[in-house]
Structures are given as C-alpha cells and as structure tokens.
Amino acid sequence: xxxxxxxxxxxxxxxxxxxxxxxxxxxxxxxxxxxxxxxxxxxxxxxxxxxxxxxxxxxxxxxxxxxxxxxxxxxxxxxxxxxxxxxxxxxxxxxxxxxxxxxxxxxxxxxxxxxxxxxxxxxxxxxxxxxxxxxxxxxxxxxxxxxxxxxxxxxxxxxxxxxxxxxxxxxxxxxxxxxxxxxxxxxxxxxxxxxxxxxxxxxxxxxxxxxxxxxxxxxxxxxxxxxxxxxxxxxxxxxxxxxxxxxxxxxxxxxxxxxxxxxxxxxxxxxxxxxxxxxxxxxxxxxxxxxxxxxxxxxxxxxxxxxxxxxxxxxxxxxxxxx
Amino acid sequence: xxxxxxxxxxxxxxxxxxxxxxxxxxxxxxxxxxxxxxxxxxxxxxxxxxxxxxxxxxxxxxxxxxxxxxxxxxxxxxxxxxxxxxxxxxxxxxxxxxxxxxxxxxxxxxxxxxxxxxxxxxxxxxxxxxxxxxxxxxxxxxxxxxxxxxxxxxxxxxxxxxxxxxxxxxxxxxxxxxxxxxxxxxxxxxxxxxxxxxxxxxxxxxxxxxxxxxxxxxxxxxxxxxxxxxxxxxxxxxxxxxxxxxxxxxxxxxxxxxxxxxxxxxxxxxxxxxxxxxxxxxxxxxxxxxxxxxxxxxxxxxxxxxxxxxxxxxxxxxxxxxxxxxxxxxxxxxxxxxxxxxxxxxxxxxxxxxxxxxxxxxxxxxxxxxxxxxxxxxxxxxxxxxxxxxxxxxxxxxxxxxxxxxxxxxxxxxxxxxxxxxxxxxxxxxxxxxxxxxxxxxxxxxxxxxxxxxxxxxxxxxxxxxxxxxxxxxxxxxxxxxxxxxxxxxxxxxxxxxxxxxxxxxxxxxxxxxxxxxxxxxxxxxxxxxxxxxxx
Numbered sequence: 079x080x081x082x083x084x085x086x087x088x089x090x091x092x093x094x095x096x097x098x099x100x101x102x103x104x105x106x107x108x109x110x111x112x113x114x115x116x117x118x119x120x121x122x123x124x125x126x127x128x129x130x131x132x133x134x135x136x137x138x139x140x141x142x143x144x145x146x147x148x149x150x151x152x153x154x155x156x157x158x159x160x161x162x163x164x165x166x167x168x169x170x171x172x173x174x175x176x177x178x179x180x181x182x183x184x185x186x187x188x189x190x191x192x193x194x195x196x197x198x199x200x201x202x203x204x205x206x207x208x209x210x211x212x213x214x215x216x217x218x219x220x221x222x223x224x225x226x227x228x229x230x231x232x233x234x235x236x237x238x239x240x241x242x243x244x245x246x247x248x249x250x251x252x253x254x255x256x257x258x259x260x261x262x263x264x265x266x267x268x269x270x271x272x273x274x275x276x277x278x279x280x281x282x283x284x285x286x287x288x289x290x291x292x293x294x295x296x297x298x299x300x301x302x303x304x305x306x307x308x309x310x311x312x313x314x315x316x317x318x319x320x321x322x323x324x325x326x327x328x329x330x331x332x333x334x335x336x337x338x339x340x341x342x343x344x345x346x347x348x349x350x351x352x353x354x355x356x357x358x359x360x361x362x363x364x365x366x367x368x369x370x371x372x373x374x375x376x377x378x379x380x381x382x383x384x385x386x387x388x389x390x391x392x393x394x395x396x397x398x399x400x401x
Numbered sequence: 402x403x404x405x406x407x408x409x410x411x412x413x414x415x416x417x418x419x420x421x422x423x424x425x426x427x428x429x430x431x432x433x434x435x436x437x438x439x440x441x442x443x444x445x446x447x448x449x450x451x452x453x454x455x456x457x458x459x460x461x462x463x464x465x466x467x468x469x470x471x472x473x474x475x476x477x478x479x480x481x482x483x484x485x486x487x488x489x490x491x492x493x494x495x496x497x498x499x500x501x502x503x504x505x506x507x508x509x510x511x512x513x514x515x516x517x518x519x520x521x522x523x524x525x526x527x528x529x530x531x532x533x534x535x536x537x538x539x540x541x542x543x544x545x546x547x548x549x550x551x552x553x554x555x556x557x558x559x560x561x562x563x564x565x566x567x568x569x570x571x572x573x574x575x576x577x578x579x580x581x582x583x584x585x586x587x588x589x590x591x592x593x594x595x596x597x598x599x600x601x602x603x604x605x606x607x608x609x610x611x612x613x614x615x616x617x618x619x620x621x622x623x624x625x626x627x628x629x630x631x632x633x634x635x636x637x638x639x640x641x642x643x644x645x646x647x648x649x650x651x652x653x654x655x656x657x658x659x660x661x662x663x664x665x666x667x668x669x670x671x672x673x674x675x676x677x678x679x680x681x682x683x684x685x686x687x688x689x690x691x692x693x694x695x696x697x698x699x700x701x702x703x704x705x706x707x708x709x710x711x712x713x714x715x716x717x718x719x720x721x722x723x724x725x726x727x728x729x730x731x732x733x734x735x736x737x738x739x740x741x742x743x744x745x746x747x748x749x750x751x752x753x754x755x756x757x758x759x760x761x762x763x764x765x766x767x768x769x770x771x772x773x774x775x776x777x778x779x780x781x782x783x784x785x786x787x788x789x790x791x792x793x794x795x796x797x798x799x800x801x802x803x804x805x806x807x808x809x810x811x812x813x814x815x816x817x818x819x820x821x822x823x824x825x826x827x828x829x830x831x832x833x834x835x836x837x838x839x840x841x842x843x844x845x846x847x848x849x850x851x852x853x854x855x856x857x858x859x860x861x862x863x864x865x866x867x868x869x870x871x872x873x874x875x876x877x878x879x880x881x882x883x884x885x886x887x888x889x890x891x892x893x894x895x896x897x898x899x900x901x902x903x904x905x906x907x908x909x910x911x912x913x914x915x916x917x918x919x920x921x922x923x924x925x926x927x928x929x930x931x932x933x934x935x936x937x
Contacts, residue, residue, distance in 0.1 A: 166448060252630065
C-alpha cells in the first residue's frame, strides 16, 4: 500500500506539469489579455498603439509563450505564485483567502449531500417501484435536470427577497463581528443548493448499483439460506455496491477544492469558484494558473484517495501488488 | 421512534435559530452600498481604473473643487476659493485652512504641489497602468520636462501655505471642469514623499492597509473582493458625516443586486441593470429611479475597415437603425436620443438627425455599391459582450433593422476580454457596441480624435483636432460655441460613431436613506455624502 502511494505521488508530478503546460498555452492563445480585460474600454480606445505596446511590455505580455511559462514555473518552484494583474494582489494571498471558504462550503455540502444521497438511493432500491422509490427517483431527476442557477435564483428571491428569512449573499453580515449563527445563516441556501445537487447524483448511482447487486446469485443464495434481509442488505448488498458509489464520490471530491462556480458567484460566496471566474474573465495568467494548480493538486489527491477507498471496500482490489 | 422524534425536533430548533427576521440587514448605523463594477486593490490615482474606485476615492479623499448634482456648478472642496486668469492659463486656489488629513496633519499647498508634480514625474506609469487620464496635471507648464525625474514643473507655484498657483503650457478653458475627477484628488505628501512608482504601488497606503485621506470617511477594513468598510471622520473640515459607517460591497452579482435591496442587505445600488427598475419600482421601502446619465450608448465603426470606410455606409447604418423605437419600448424611454457627439448643442437645424428612414439607408447603400466602395455580400460583424446591460437587446434590434435594408449582419458576442481584444483590431469587426464615458462637456469627446496617432475608430481629421484645441484655448464663450458647432457639423456628416442615446442610470435605495441626490454621473453620487442621513 505504501509503495503504491509513493508511486502514485511520484507519477502525479509529471501529470501536474502536463496540466500546467496545457492550461498555460490555452490561456495564452485565448482572445484577450489582462490589458484588454482590466482596462476601461473608454481608456483603451484612447490609447495609441505605442502606448498599448508599452503597457503589454510592462506586464511581460509580449514575451514568447515558452519564455513566459518558464518564468512562471521558476517562480512557482520558489514558492512564488506570482502577482495578479487584474486584482493587483499577490496570487498566494488571493488563493489562501479563498480556499478556506470553499472547503467550508463544499465540505458541509458534501457531508450532508453524500449521506442523504446514499440514503435515498438505498430506500429507492430496497423499495423498488413503490412510492418512496418514485419520490427518490423523481427528486434525483429534478435536481439533475434543473440548472443550479435557476434553483439558486428561486431560493434567493423566495427566502431572501420576499420572506426575508435568510441572507442572500456573502459569508457573514458586513459591519458586525463574527458570529457562528450568522455564518450558518449565510450557508443555508448555498449548502442546500449544493447538497441537493450532490444527493441527486449519489442517489441515482446508489440505486442503480444496489439494484444490480441485489439481483446477484450470491444474494439469492443468502436469502435462501434464511439470512435476515437487513444483514443481506448491509453485509452483502451495500458492501458490494460501494465501488460505483465510491467512483461518484471520487468525482465530487475535487469540488471540495475547486468550489462551485455558479453557486459561489450567485451567493457572493468568496471561494475558489468565484475566483476562477474572475481570473478567467480577467485573462489574468498568474491568478488563473494559481487556481488551476490548486485544483489540479486537488484532483490528483482525490484520485489517489478514491483508489485507496476501492482497496478498502473491495479486498479483491490489490494496489500495486502482483495478483 | 424516539430517535426519529428527537431528530425532527433538533432540526426544527436549528432551523428556527438559523432563520428569523432581521438576520442580515445592514446595521442601523451603517449605509451599505454597491455599484456593479470591479475594484482592483488600489487607493491612489496611479492605479485608478474603475468606477468603483471612483466612488471609494470620494469617501476617502478630496479634490480642489467638486461639482454639484447639476454637473456644472462648482462647489468648494479643499479649495474654498479660486481665480482664473482671463486667458485661462493661470489658476490660483486658496485652500481651506481647516482641512486636515485624517491623522491630524494639516492639508497645505505642499500636498497639492506634491500630488500634481508626482503625477507628471510618473506619467509613464500612469499611462501603462491605463489609469483615468491625468491630462490636467500634464497640461501644467513644464510637466513634460519632469517625466522620470523628481523635479517640480515650473508651472506649479506655492504662493503660501494655503495658496497654490497652476500655470498651464497653453490656455485651457475646460481645465477647471476636469478637476473634480478622482484622478486629481490630493494625496498626502508627508506619507508618500520619497517613493518611486514601484514603491508607491507596493505601499500599504495604496493597498488599503493604512490609507489616510482628508475625506469624510476613514478606511477601517479592506477585504479584497468582499467589501471596503469606513467610519465617519469626525474631524472632517466640512462637518462630520451624519452616517457613522459606510460599507461598500464588492463583487455583487447583477442578477442578485435587486434581491439584496429587497432583503435589506443593501441600502443603495448605483447603476443597476435596466430590468431592475421594473423589479424594484413600487416595492415598499425601496425607491428606484432612472436618472438621466452622462454615459452614452453608441456604435463604434472602424473607418479604416474597407467595408465601412465609405461614410455613406456609416450614415446608412444610422438611418436604418430605429433607435427611437428601441429606446421607447425596450428601454422604456430611459435615455435621450442623440444624432451627434454627446454634450454638444445638437439643436442646429443644419445637423442631420438621422431619424429612422430605411429608404434613405437603401439609397445610400446602393450609391456606395454602384461606385464600388461597398460589397453588400460581405457580412458586417457586430461585436459586443452580452453581460453589458442593454447590449443583447441593442444587438438583436440592430441585426433586425440592418437586415431589413439589405445589410448582411453577423453578431459576434464574446466575453468582455474577448470583445476588448477584437476592439483593438479594426479588421476584426465592422461595428462594435460601445458604452458609457462621462460626457459632461463637449471637450470630453476630444480624446477620441487624434489625427497624428488615431485611436478608437481611427478617424483622423486634423481640422477636428485643431478646432477642439482652439475651443479649449479661447476664453470667449461665443467663440467656443462656434468652435463646437463646427465640430458637431463635421462629425454629424462623417459619423465616425453612431451615437444612439444618453443612457439613464437605474439607481435604487432604501427609503431609510435621505438628504441626497443621484448625480447624472452615477459615480459622483458620493460627492456630498457627509450631508446624507440614515433613519431606520
């Protein structure tokens, strides 16, 4: 297991390099640059060609892409993630300010959404073709089909603007001291939106996986042996259905770091998702690369954790060992 | 069973605790405001780029003079009186002796000279940063010579501790009108002296950690991307503000701004989207207004692009686009139609009003095609970004109207950065939607015309440049009017831009906010914020 872990971590390094190269080049060739993104169009229209060239030179935007990449990489390897041209801030500062809020929001949403999703999926599978099954399946379909943006706006206008029972924006009420209850109130709507979306996905996969397992021959054998249904479900059914469920959860894990772009933007939650939008809209190379680097590390770690979870859930899975 | 009941009760209690009235409304002593724009981390004119900075600088700093809400009457600020020489070359300001910085140090002529001089010395940095123009500081005699040095321009003279004189390199009758712009706000010499441009931009002062101004509010907490928090400056020389605290919220998403006003999380929002007026109009406790603004919706047409180089095509576009109906229907009349450059007197009957006339448009197009100056088979690419309020509607109507006269229109929406990148290349588009600016005076148009190094539409007409210059330099109002009339005639004929209308700003506020007026230039609304009141 340890050997496997070390090997996976070492393999992640060139993977990370590859990701940064592709991302850097993609960003460099996209139309627009920090100059055009950060300046008032009125100001930009009044700049002469020479002035724009001088501004691009001052920002280092006139260097060839490979040169800019090597400079960026050299800085990163020395612990300097660079300077955000659009925000006029150190990229490290910007990222560290955003990571905590994202981990909090996504963590709470995952802690709620995943168990709820598994529970709903279990109920739906065990009581197939009954009212609970139809309700659970209907819920999954609804929250997968309806865009999160729509649900979010409905929540904002209904609970915030009309009933005025929950805040619609931000992490805390500005101008007041920190208050856990205030923070909790601000989290209700975005967490609700995110956890319902997660629950919908997880429920669907759980139901499908469990139904497939419960139709297996060994389950029939277990029933015919007279084992109690609860024991069959948990000891034999659910345990064997875990692999696809772990896969879905493994796909959700990177979001703990990446954040949810739409939800964070909608609710003004100062997280990584909102920062990624700002960086992309601002064509801010250092900031965008910083965001991508953090998310890439999160994805790679999530993949490793998922593989470890597979090995724990299914003894037949051997990690890095000969069969 | 017992477990289920306990779980239900716990959930109910938690929900009750979490929800409830008055959860997140602004505190009673705090005015929470926003404007839908960016705010880079910068509290100094050297990196002043956005409208949000404009508004925040009004809370922190002062100019020599300000304007009233009519955008033309000057009111004292740091200077409580001033004199202008008859030839408009010398401007003498007497500073208010009671004005102090928020650390108690008096504001003196040294601060004014320091501010204007360092701007001239660091002019190159200002230019590469793309800041709001500092043309007034650069117009001072000797400003050119001090770029890159630590010298004082010869035109900046300290008469005494509270009197400062500016002598310009050339007469400029509009010089005074530009001074209220935050690009010219006065900075504290005793805190910033000795820093070069790099050190200045890296300083705590510029980055919101220890920024000291002379204005009505003191910066207390700056949380990047979240909010800027202020407390009243009780020693403000114009009188302590009535409202103890102000919070300027950042990064408010346009689609939720109206909801935040309704929920009480915001007390005021400047320059909302046009659709928000209908959402907020009539809502109890909220006042929503459309204020005639100084910004303009217009079409930018690159005159060097062969497809639109013939002015008859540009005139045809103007005739073919039914902008009056669009303004009255989709935009509910929130604006004032234009047919010439904004802020000019357009009532001259000799000016063509470009009223909707598709037959006239077809006639012009046919003439251009017959002479081989226009290829009707090629598409006219219209660039814009859909996030700008009103642009999707204008683009759709434009496509419809121009197609009706036989023009092949291709809409090319992109995000803001992509749009600005295309805007810089005259071969990448034929028409671009454009907006805004602050046209409080005809001279505000002059920056778009430069026959030596063309900008914007790349229209180059040295007569226009020369007449703008003559208008600036004459102190005679009648002569100036004639000059501007001449420019209006030329531009009305050549139409390097299709000016659509002066746009109205949709602003909204809680009715708890009183004793204030919205400025046509929405960003200037905080000019007299010390007089505002907040009653909850």
